[in-house]
Amino acid sequence: MYREIIKAHERIKSFIKNIPLYYSNIFSELKEGDIYLKLENLQRTGSFKIRGALNCMLKNREKCVNGVIAASAGNHAQGVAFGAKLLNIPATIVMPEITPLIKVLNTSKYGAKVVLHGKSYDDAYNKAVELSKKENLFLIHPFEDEDVIAGQGTIGYEILNELSEIDQILVPIGGGGLISGIATYVKHVSPNTKIIGIQADNAAGMYYSHMRKKVVTLSSSATIAEGIAVKRVGDMTFEICESHVDDVITVSDDEIAYAILQLIEQSKLVVEGAGAVGIAAILSNKVNVKNKTTVVIISGGNIDVNLISRIINKGMVTTGRYCQITVNVKDAPGSLSAVTGIIASLQANILDIKHHRFDANLPVNYTKVIFDLETKGFDHIEKIISELNRAGFEARANG
Incomplete structure (x- = not known):
C-alpha cells in the first residue's frame, strides 16, 4: 500500500490544501519538546476525510x-x-x-x-x-477500504516530506482508517518513528481489540469526540494497526474538553473532540514528549456550535476556572451583601445568583443561595469557601 499512498497523493494534490506543519511554541515550551501540529481542521470540509473520499x-x-x-x-x-x-x-x-x-x-x-x-x-x-x-x-466506506486508507495515508507522505526526523506521531483512532494509512507510509520510510493511536475512553474499540488480539464490538461509544465514536473498528484496519502501530492509549472526556479549551485559548484553533485527543494525551502526561520531536494530527474542526459552550464550560470546571457554591444565609437585609463582599474581596467574578427559600432542610428564616463563580483554580475555590465559613456562613462547593 506504500506505493498506493504515493499515487493517491498525485491524484488528490490539486484538490486539497497543502497545509504546512505548525510548530506550537506554547505546547513545546510547556512540555519541553518540539511539538508540531498537522492542522487538518483547516482542510477543505474541515477534516482529513476529503482525502480518502477523493482518492x-x-x-x-x-x-x-x-x-x-x-x-x-x-x-x-x-x-x-x-x-x-x-x-x-x-x-x-x-x-x-x-x-x-x-x-x-x-x-x-x-x-x-x-x-x-x-x-x-x-x-x-x-x-x-x-x-x-x-x-x-x-x-464508499469511511475506513474499511484500501483506497480510502491510501488517501488518508497522504498525510504521512506530506509530514515526512516536510520533516524527516520525527520521534513520534500521535493519531486519533475511530474506525482506524487514518492511522492505518499514516502508519503504513511512515513505517516504510521512517521505521524508527513511533506511531501512537489515541482513542476516547468511552469509544476505545481499537484499544480493546489490541489488548485482546481480536476485533471487539463495544456496547456503547458515547463521547464528546463524536468523530471517533465507533463501536467496531475494521478488520482490515485492525490488522494494519497490529503490524504498524506501536501503542494505543485512551483519554477521558474531561481531558479532551481541557485540550479543546487549551487549543482555543493558547493556539487560537477551533478543534473538534476527535481532533483534540492527541493534545489531550500530551497535556495529561500519557505520552512523553520531553526532548522529543512529536507530530500531532489535528484531524478535524467540525465541532457543533451548540455544543462548544458546553465543552468549554466542562473544560473550565475541570481546571477550577468555574465553580458553583452554595451558601446558607439568614434571610435578612445585608446578609447577601456580606457574602458577595467576601467573594469580591477574593477577586472571584459572580456570574449568577439563585435564591432557594423553600428548602425543607433549611432552618426557619434562612435561605439557600447558589453562586456561579468564575475562579482562578482549585486553590482559589478552597480559599473562597474557607473565608465564607470563617465569617460564619455555611458554604460548600457543588459537584
Whole structure:
C-alpha cells in the first residue's frame, strides 16, 4: 500500500490544501519538546476525510457513473459530498435520524441527496448498502477500504516530506482508517518513528481489540469526540494497526474538553473532540514528549456550535476556572451583601445568583443561595469557601 499512498497523493494534490506543519511554541515550551501540529481542521470540509473520499472516487471513476453513496453522520459525509461535487458525480448520503440539523445542512449544501434513516450509524450503513445494490451506486466506506486508507495515508507522505526526523506521531483512532494509512507510509520510510493511536475512553474499540488480539464490538461509544465514536473498528484496519502501530492509549472526556479549551485559548484553533485527543494525551502526561520531536494530527474542526459552550464550560470546571457554591444565609437585609463582599474581596467574578427559600432542610428564616463563580483554580475555590465559613456562613462547593 506504500506505493498506493504515493499515487493517491498525485491524484488528490490539486484538490486539497497543502497545509504546512505548525510548530506550537506554547505546547513545546510547556512540555519541553518540539511539538508540531498537522492542522487538518483547516482542510477543505474541515477534516482529513476529503482525502480518502477523493482518492477512492478518482481511482474508481468508472464505478461512479450512477453515483456514489456513503453512510455517515459527520466528516465522512461532507468529504464524500464535497468530493463528488468537485468531480461532478451524484452523491447520496445516509445519515441517522438523530443527526444534528447543521450537519444535514452542511452535507446538503455540497449538492448531495441526504437520506435520514435509523437511530444509529449501523442502521444508516445497512440502509446505504441496500440502496447501493438497489440503485447501483458505488459505496464508499469511511475506513474499511484500501483506497480510502491510501488517501488518508497522504498525510504521512506530506509530514515526512516536510520533516524527516520525527520521534513520534500521535493519531486519533475511530474506525482506524487514518492511522492505518499514516502508519503504513511512515513505517516504510521512517521505521524508527513511533506511531501512537489515541482513542476516547468511552469509544476505545481499537484499544480493546489490541489488548485482546481480536476485533471487539463495544456496547456503547458515547463521547464528546463524536468523530471517533465507533463501536467496531475494521478488520482490515485492525490488522494494519497490529503490524504498524506501536501503542494505543485512551483519554477521558474531561481531558479532551481541557485540550479543546487549551487549543482555543493558547493556539487560537477551533478543534473538534476527535481532533483534540492527541493534545489531550500530551497535556495529561500519557505520552512523553520531553526532548522529543512529536507530530500531532489535528484531524478535524467540525465541532457543533451548540455544543462548544458546553465543552468549554466542562473544560473550565475541570481546571477550577468555574465553580458553583452554595451558601446558607439568614434571610435578612445585608446578609447577601456580606457574602458577595467576601467573594469580591477574593477577586472571584459572580456570574449568577439563585435564591432557594423553600428548602425543607433549611432552618426557619434562612435561605439557600447558589453562586456561579468564575475562579482562578482549585486553590482559589478552597480559599473562597474557607473565608465564607470563617465569617460564619455555611458554604460548600457543588459537584
